[in-house]
Amino acid sequence: MNQSPGATAGSDSSVIAQILAGDSQAYARLVDRYGPALFRFCRVRLGNDAEAEDAVQDVLWRAFRALARFRLGQPFPAWLFAIAANRVKTRYQAHGRDQALFEAVTREERTRRRPDAEAAALDALVADQLRAAIGRLPATLRLSVELFYFSGLPVKEAARVVGVGSEAFKSRLLRARRRLEKILGTAPQPDGESEGM
Amino acid sequence: MSVKPDAGRNNNANPGPEGRGPVATTQRSLAVKGALDFLATRDREAAAAPEQASEVAGRLYPRAAAAAADSRERLLDRIRSAGPGLRLARPGQPGHRSGQQGRWPRILALVAAALVLVIVSSTVTAAVMRRRALVEITFVLVAADARSVALAGDFNAWSIDSHPLQPGAVAGSWEITLRLPKGRVYNYNFVIDAQHWVTDPRSPFTLDDGMGGIVSSLIL
Numbered sequence: 001m002n003q004s005p006g007a008t009a010g011s012d013s014s015v016i017a018q019i020l021a022g023d024s025q026a027y028a029r030l031v032d033r034y035g036p037a038l039f040r041f042c043r044v045r046l047g048n049d050a051e052a053e054d055a056v057q058d059v060l061w062r063a064f065r066a067l068a069r070f071r072l073g074q075p076f077p078a079w080l081f082a083i084a085a086n087r088v089k090t091r092y093q094a095h096g097r098d099q100a101l102f103e104a105v106t107r108e109e110r111t112r113r114r115p116d117a118e119a120a121a122l123d124a125l126v127a128d129q130l131r132a133a134i135g136r137l138p139a140t141l142r143l144s145v146e147l148f149y150f151s152g153l154p155v156k157e158a159a160r161v162v163g164v165g166s167e168a169f170k171s172r173l174l175r176a177r178r179r180l181e182k183i184l185g186t187a188p189q190p191d192g193e194s195e196g197m
Numbered sequence: 198m199s200v201k202p203d204a205g206r207n208n209n210a211n212p213g214p215e216g217r218g219p220v221a222t223t224q225r226s227l228a229v230k231g232a233l234d235f236l237a238t239r240d241r242e243a244a245a246a247p248e249q250a251s252e253v254a255g256r257l258y259p260r261a262a263a264a265a266a267d268s269r270e271r272l273l274d275r276i277r278s279a280g281p282g283l284r285l286a287r288p289g290q291p292g293h294r295s296g297q298q299g300r301w302p303r304i305l306a307l308v309a310a311a312l313v314l315v316i317v318s319s320t321v322t323a324a325v326m327r328r329r330a331l332v333e334i335t336f337v338l339v340a341a342d343a344r345s346v347a348l349a350g351d352f353n354a355w356s357i358d359s360h361p362l363q364p365g366a367v368a369g370s371w372e373i374t375l376r377l378p379k380g381r382v383y384n385y386n387f388v389i390d391a392q393h394w395v396t397d398p399r400s401p402f403t404l405d406d407g408m409g410g411i412v413s414s415l416i417l
Contacts, residue, residue: 024276031269036260037250043258052258053268060272066410074392082393125224126231127257133232140342149239150258152251163390164342177236184229 012076016067027064034077035060038084041151044131045088059084077153078160085143085161133183141176148173331376332417336387338362338397341369343389348373350385350412357388383415 012033018026035056042059043052063080070079134145140162147158148169159169238253336348348360362371377383384404386394396403400413 024279025273027276028269028273031272035265035269036255039260039265040255040258043260049261049264053264057268057272061275062410064276069394069410071392079392122227122231123257125228126235129225129228130232130235130257148243149236150254152239152254154248154250155243156248162342163393168342180236181233184232 013072016070016076017072019064019067024064027060030076030080031060034080037077037151037153038080041081041084041146042088044134044146044150047131055084055088059087062087075157075160077157081147081151081153081158081161129184130180133180136183137176137179141172141179144169144172145176145180330379332379333374333376334415334417335372335374336362336385336397337365337370337372337399338387338395339367339370340387340389343371345390346371347388347391348375348385349388349394350383352377352383352385357391362387377417379417381417383417384412385415386410386412 012030015026015029038056038059039052042055043049046052046055059080063083066083070076134142137145144158144162147153147161148155151158153161155166155169155173159166162169162172164172235253235257239251242249242251242253338346340346346362347357348362349355349357353359360373360375362373364370365372371387384406386396388394394410396411397413400415402414402416403411404414406412
């Protein structure tokens with residue numbers, strides 16, 4: 001099982017203290033720890049790999065520059081993903097119109113570079129289907145889904161990013177699941193919920 | 198939160214961009230089933246190990262190792278290039294905020310500042326009031342899910358404690374009314390739940406604070 005960001009809160013703080021004491025290269029440990037989850041978070045929102053990699057760099061650089069404002073002892077992933085949510089939102093708005101083309105190209109790239117091309121093609125279809133459905137969720141539900149299902153943050157950490165308690169977050173996920181099923185066309189009709197929020 | 202996928206039911210309700218032919222419909226059915234399977238798998242994983250980060254989350258969006266390595270190196274190069282000149286506050290130095298460190302010096306500084314304020318405030322306030330130079334302004338933020346909201350700005354040394362907002366008349370809104378001297382520029386942000394720094398959506402101006410953040414700006 002992957003290392004949990006939540007379980008490493010203490011060591012995150014010690015790494016940050018080390019950085020603030022002058023060892024800026026210690027930041028590589030945080031980059032390695034959170035880079036993959038950040039990539040997935042940016043990827044699902046931005047729609048292509050290159051944009052997502054750029055966004056990861058942008059977020060990590062901004063977080064580094066702002067480390068002095070981080071409160072030691074607080075959960076670093078919650079702080080980091082809050083920056084990411086803000087930055088990705090800005091980039092998404094700026095690049096939204098070009099997304100369809102990017103997605104078509106990168107879907108083919110994703111499929112081609114994997115040896116199990118058939119499974120990869122299906123995964124690409126699944127990813128596109130899910131991404132389109134998530135794009136129709138209200139903003140608060142959407143962010144919750146992206147953090148939990150795609151970034152893979154534990155509920156506790158994802159809830160901190162959103163700024164609610166764990167139980168409230170689970171409730172949001174449940175509502176999001178119901179809406180996704182409805183959007184995907186698999187939920188019983190009607191279910192008493194409207195798509196708007 | 199587990200959901201049993203039922204891809205055979207009503208899958209044509211939202212035909213995708215691929216079209217409406219039988220091949221496209223089959224593809225979409227498979228994709229929908231796969232999507233629900235993915236969500237259910239992540240749910241089961243979280244139920245089994247709620248404190249752990251996910252192993253399955255990366256399946257749909259695999260990250261190219263070469264691109265990841267390149268991105269990492271470019272970032273670390275950028276940090277190296279910035280060198281020691283990059284302004285990062287050190288623990289215990291002004292600008293670094295820690296929950297534990299430096300509390301007493303801050304309290305003493307606040308007491309000293311309060312004493313100075315007591316001495317000079319009457320004179321300054323009287324002078325300002327004589328010129329009718331104070332403006333009453335209400336800061337409002339709508340944050341329905343917030344447990345607390347504070348106003349932090351250059352007028353209160355970016356304290357997240359000194360100016361808490363109170364619930365407003367409109368559900369989900371928070372507000373605070375201040376009297377501020379005219380003729381100045383105020384930079385500020387709202388702080389939600391003592392940790393999320395956000396700009397004022399009603400502020401006509403925002404500025405880069407030079408530390409990777411954005412601040413709202415107000416001219417009186």
